[in-house]
Amino acid sequence: MKKPFLIAFFLSVLFSTSSMSQDIELQLFASGFSNPIGLHNAGDDRMFVIERSGSIKILNQDGTINSTPFLDISNLILSGGERGLLGLAFHPNYTNNGYFFVNYTNNNGHTTIARYSVSAANPHVADANSGSVLLTINQPYSNHNGGNMAFGNDGYLYIATGDGGSGGDPQDRAQNLNTLLGKMLRINVDNGSPYSIPNDNPFANDNNSNTLPEIWAYGLRNPWRFSFDRQTGDLWIADVGQNNIEEINMAPITSAGVNYGWRCYEGDQTYNTTGNCPSSTTLMFPIAQYTHSGDGLFKCSITGGYRYRGNTYPNMQGWYFFADYCSNEIGILTFDGSAWNMTFTPPFSGNNWTAFGEDANGELYLAGISSGNIYKIVHNNLSTPPPNEHTSFNIYPNPATNTLTISGKHLNTHTLNIYTVYGKKVSTHTITKNNKEISVENLKSGLYLVEITTHSNNKQHHKLIIK
Structure with missing residues (x-):
């Protein structure tokens, strides 16, 4: 009996800027994970899959999964809903120093950023006793914990935090520079104890003693997934909306102190402008957004991905991939030289997309929390016969x-x-x-x-x- 290992799904993605369909295919690469919510690479052939309960498992290039987890810290974690082991980032010099960083909600429900080391004896297993906490952020509610982390090409660690939860950001934390909630943080993990503040952080030398210097950007609701464009260094943030709008933000890595507008605005629409709301002219609005309805499918929560920068599928070069948790659609954002254009695939029911992953070569993967599956995104230019080819067999x-x-x-x-x-x-x-x-x-x-x-x-x- 065949094993259900590689299953192909065909999508015709029709762009408003072209009369030709761009065919992409989604292929099952591995299965059997428990609540996978993160996919990461360490610069080699392996992919590291985060399971929400507290395990990190190694997924090999041939689709096999190592029987021994790379790391299991489930005893330290309060898991369920929007809590759990939520983020992973390998140090840019991981090959030499063996450092990696995790983001999890601890047993008290608070966000914890910790550093770990790979085992000296086995590169496929981490030293579970090497954990060192860098930062703890108190969470007032159980939801909107953010969780993603990544190193920019400047060598600093970026950490996405949600606004602390409930609904509508009741304490207006995202606009408050005296709290780390609703922010993009930026820290130097190579200096200081346990870290230091980069000198060019926008509030590093702020005269207001209550302003927190870790803040790089603010005005975010729940930036569940963000990424860096490996070619340009640009920062892409997909921010989950409140009632109606899911948004995609993009800014050059050099843009410090950006205010993305929440809770004053949801997307580019007014949400709640009472209290601490600056002029809209000072805000960074999304480059693209979509509403929860309009095409017959209910959308509810954006999962941010990556711009494709791999070499295997030239037709996908520069496309930004994202997905919606509720509708099970995959979204694609393309640039026509003057504007960004958004389109969606048909839904892939039963997956509930939670994370994209980029391997060391820039190829893209996608995780479904409900299915426990990891898929690879491919373009059919390697699998479709040339147009109008005559075949006699x-x-x-x-x-x-x-x-x-x-x-x-x-x-x-x-x-x-x-x-x-x-x-x-x-x-x-x-x-x-x-x-x-x-x-x-x-x-x-x-x-x-x-x-x-x-x-x-x-x-x-x-x-x-x-x-």
Whole structure:
């Protein structure tokens, strides 16, 4: 029986700026995780998957999962709902110093930032006793904890915090520079005890003694996921909305002291401008936003992703991927030279997207908390035959399970190769008029490209699904 390892889903994403559809495919890369909410790389072939309860597991390039967790600190964590192990960031010099940082809600429900070290004896296991707390932030409510962390290309650690919870930011914390809630923080983990403040932080030398120098940006509600564009260094923040609007913010890494407007504004619309609200001309409004309804699907919570900067799929270069937790759609943001354009795929029910991941090569992955699955985002330029290609051979059944039959009038010592959508050859066969059937029993379920080479070296292609 085949293992349900690679399953392909086909999406036609039609952009308003083009009459041609841009086909992307979502493929199951691994399964069996418990509430996965984070995907990260340490600069090598491995992916590190955060499970909300407090485990970090290693996902290898071939889709296998190490049996021993990289780290398990579930005894330190209050997990459930928007609480748990929420963030992970590997030090830029991790290869040499072995440091990584985690963001979790402790047993008292408060945000904790801690540093750990990899085991000296085993690179696949962390030293669970090496934890050192850098920062604790009291949380007044159980929700809106933020949780994401990442190092910018300036070498500093950025930490996203939510506004502290409840609804509507009742104490207006996001606009208050005397609290770390509702902010993007920026600290230097290589100096100080336990850290220091970068000199160019916008409030590092503020004369108001109550203003907190860790703050890099503010006016955020619940920036569940953010990322840095590995090519430009720009900071992308997807901020979860309150009643109706989900927003995507982007600012150059050099833009210090940005105010994103919450709770005064939800997206670019007025929400609550009483109290501590500055002029709208001083705010940074989203580059893109969407509402919770309008296309027949209920949306509720944005999960931020990455701009694609990998090399495998040139057609996706520069696309920003995000998703919605409730509608199970994947969103794509593209720039046409003058404006950002947003589109959504059909929904992938039963996943509830919680995190995107970027591997060391810039390829993108996506985690579903409800399904426990990790998917890889690919473009079908490696799996679709050239336009209008004439094929004189057919393959059936398609989808296939155990065997595949080739039909055609002139089968005479032809070569048949089967490739994954990543371009890896997984099977080679010689086809003759007396041998038209091949076994595909050992191929994992998923999408493949069949290439038939004739005796005159002409190549013909077919798309094949193995179920």
